């Protein structure tokens with residue numbers, strides 16, 4: 001996903017739950033995953049190159065950081081940052097794997113539901129024998145050089161990131177489904193976290209002062 005879409009997805013999914021400063025920290029950590037050093041050698045940050053197991057393990061690690069930070073009652077900043085990192089990975093799943101194409105192919109032609117109806121965690125596609133994600137070849141890097149996209153697209157293999165991604169609207173009619181799936185998945189990951197927190201921990205995580213009964 002390109003940065004404006006990670007921003008849109010994360011904001012639409014989490015804005016209602018967090019204070020502006022918490023959301024700002026979550027977003028910064030989410031976008032930081034796409035820094036150059038986060039791209040080389042970190043398939044697990046982005047569900048690239050069929051790194052499914054490594055990506056799920058990475059998300060689990062970040063979930064643990066969120067829980068440990070909040071259980072210790074420390075400054076919640078590391079929890080917000082871990083949430084940003086793990087939601088980046090979760091969001092990239094829908095843009096970098098063929099999950100949504102497998103889902104779309106299971107519908108009769110012309111009978112796809114609206115994007116908001118997309119199923120995000122359907123076991124038959126999460127564990128589909130043909131589930132794969134784009135490999136990152138030299139041509140994928142060349143595609144980012146201004147003026148070289150067409151050449152790179154022609155040369156890159158069919159299982160490359162260049163051919164498989166749903167990173168931006170130019171990638172066709174499934175792109176809005178990638179956005180909606182990523183929003184739902186981000187909310188799901190958030191709900192997994194708060195389901196394990198005490199009310200007090202959740203209050204610190206959300207960084208919203210709870211109103212008391214007398215309105216004070």
Ligand SMILES: [Zn+2]
Pocket residue numbers: 001033034045046088092
């Ligand atoms: Zn990414």
